Amino acid sequence: MLDLWFTEKQTKNVNFTCRIARTLHTETSKFQNIAVLETEEFGKMLVLDGTVQTTVEDEFIYHEMITHIPLYTHPNPKMVLVIGGGDGGTIREILKHPSVELVVLVEIDERVVEVSKMFLPEISSALNDKRVRVNINDGIEYVKNLESNNYDVIIVDSTDPVGPAEGLFTLDFYKHVFKSLTDDGILIAQTESPFFNRSLIKRVYKNISTIFPIAKLFLANIPTYPSGLWSFTIGSKKYDPVSTNLQDKYDIDCKYYTKELHRSCFVLPKFVQELLK
Amino acid sequence: MLDLWFTEKQTKNVNFTCRIARTLHTETSKFQNIAVLETEEFGKMLVLDGTVQTTVEDEFIYHEMITHIPLYTHPNPKMVLVIGGGDGGTIREILKHPSVELVVLVEIDERVVEVSKMFLPEISSALNDKRVRVNINDGIEYVKNLESNNYDVIIVDSTDPVGPAEGLFTLDFYKHVFKSLTDDGILIAQTESPFFNRSLIKRVYKNISTIFPIAKLFLANIPTYPSGLWSFTIGSKKYDPVSTNLQDKYDIDCKYYTKELHRSCFVLPKFVQELLK
The missing domain is CATH 3.40.50.150 (Vaccinia Virus protein VP39)
Incomplete structure (x- = not known):
């Protein structure tokens, strides 16, 4: 099975990493990269330029x-x-x-x-x-x-x-x-x-x-x-x-x-x- | 420069990772693995069996x-x-x-x-x-x-x-x-x-x-x-x-x-x- 993880660089010295089931969407708009990931822990997650915006769970x-x-x-x-x-x-x-x-x-x-x-x-x-x-x-x-x-x-x-x-x-x-x-x-x-x-x-x-x-x-x-x-x-x-x-x-x-x-x-x-x- | 990171598996699906300057100490006692890490973000950190116990900063x-x-x-x-x-x-x-x-x-x-x-x-x-x-x-x-x-x-x-x-x-x-x-x-x-x-x-x-x-x-x-x-x-x-x-x-x-x-x-x-x- 494919072992997929998403990592956010929260600070220069701290990363937050969570397991994802799949990438539902990714694109680059005029302003930023937009991604929707299906995570195992938090459900679907909206990510802008690599930064977590919101998840269905929290x-x-x-x-x-x-x-x-x-x-x-x-x-x-x-x-x-x-x-x-x-x-x-x-x-x-x-x-x-x-x-x-x-x-x-x-x-x-x-x-x-x-x-x-x-x-x-x-x-x-x-x-x-x-x-x-x-x-x-x-x-x-x-x-x-x-x-x-x-x-x-x-x-x-x-x-x-x-x-x-x-x-x-x-x-x-x-x-x-x-x-x-x-x-x-x-x-x-x-x-x-x-x-x-x-x-x-x-x-x-x-x-x-x-x-x-x-x-x-x-x-x-x-x-x-x-x-x-x-x-x-x-x-x-x-x-x-x-x-x-x-x-x-x-x-x-x-x-x-x-x-x-x-x-x-x-x-x-x-x-x-x-x-x- | 050596790029050192410590990762704690917080849940099956979420990892917490932080950059470390060095490992100050590690040993295995009768009960558990004991480590003291110097982290960049949180200062010295005590880790038992891979789990963060406490850090000098928080x-x-x-x-x-x-x-x-x-x-x-x-x-x-x-x-x-x-x-x-x-x-x-x-x-x-x-x-x-x-x-x-x-x-x-x-x-x-x-x-x-x-x-x-x-x-x-x-x-x-x-x-x-x-x-x-x-x-x-x-x-x-x-x-x-x-x-x-x-x-x-x-x-x-x-x-x-x-x-x-x-x-x-x-x-x-x-x-x-x-x-x-x-x-x-x-x-x-x-x-x-x-x-x-x-x-x-x-x-x-x-x-x-x-x-x-x-x-x-x-x-x-x-x-x-x-x-x-x-x-x-x-x-x-x-x-x-x-x-x-x-x-x-x-x-x-x-x-x-x-x-x-x-x-x-x-x-x-x-x-x-x-x-x-």
Whole structure:
């Protein structure tokens, strides 16, 4: 039998390797290499430029946490913008909130959307919902050209800060996001591993704190991401995610998120607290 | 230059690989293969039978969490027993609690203690403290032969449930631990990954719930352990770790543990909650 393994270089000195049953798809788009692998441990896996984006087995964690923390914090989210996230997992979670009227997904690489629709229907199927507009565009340009006060929540569901996503981690970008949000709007961005990307986390947190009255960082455990621990940073104009009253809120069906976790995920280990000082 | 890498088979289908500068030590004792590697990412690493036990860079997380949760929960821990833990990291953390008068370390493999003393002084140095007795013995036999009401806290700082440590995860063993604890005593055991060892966690939690009036599970993020997420299970005769009042407690110097985390680490993701039902 053919012994097939996929290896991701998580850092210069650490590799993550998993056994694959087969390669379902591989292509090189205008922006990146796109692959879908069938892994033995995590089910189907989407890989961009050699980096794991999501897997069928553990995608629920990332997608629930990047979505439900800001959408439960906002009292009435109607208009939501997702930058990146072409696999559709974040969209699926957003649509669980009954107040949502329109979700715009701005993804730079049309092929990520198409490949996800074809090979990962478990994750991507919500892309076909009538409340969703898919806009193939550079998120940085899109946000720069937006009029003010457009969105209640903006979710930056990006790849790592190398290549096309680099500009999504800059002060300038966050300023345009701030302007595009309504007066009680909320930004959330995925901000990498507290073990392996400390200087990035420090910088992004400082930038977001400079622009937004409320800045908060929380953590979630994602086994297929480097170190297994992932950070998300929130910038909020009015509502503090930690003091949200969730008691009377509607329930939604989740596998990771709970209303108790909504608060406790902001309680940081000492060494992560120190990064934010 | 020689390109050296160490690979741990974390599951049948997942490998963790890290670059090493050199092998500092390797030997085969009566019980297992013992290696100390100098890794580029995590500093020195102790490996038993091919499995990562601890590294200089991230050992603080495991050792702080297995120690401070039970020792802060108990109002006055004087007598502490550690089963396993021959590297001495747990001992170092225990000795930060001023009430502790005696710590007995029962380690089956004398060579783990000796190798740790020689190559990992950052972790092992507390083994020389005058409040510590090192007892080279099988922990299962040791606990079976103990008289009742001996220890305030018993910490099971074991290897994975294969080979010599297998008996440390059984109902019978926990019964002997219960008997050896004082009337307000507390057991804590490391209980593996909620992603990769679900049936073990279920079984251990059920066993401990059967014997102890209070059973609780908490989580910590350890990047060099499989999935990056690790569970610990507590059995307590009297004090609930979640409702401990820590406000007036002394402070100790930590890099991961905080008094807020003492509570929030028990708030479990939905899929982990379901394991314990």
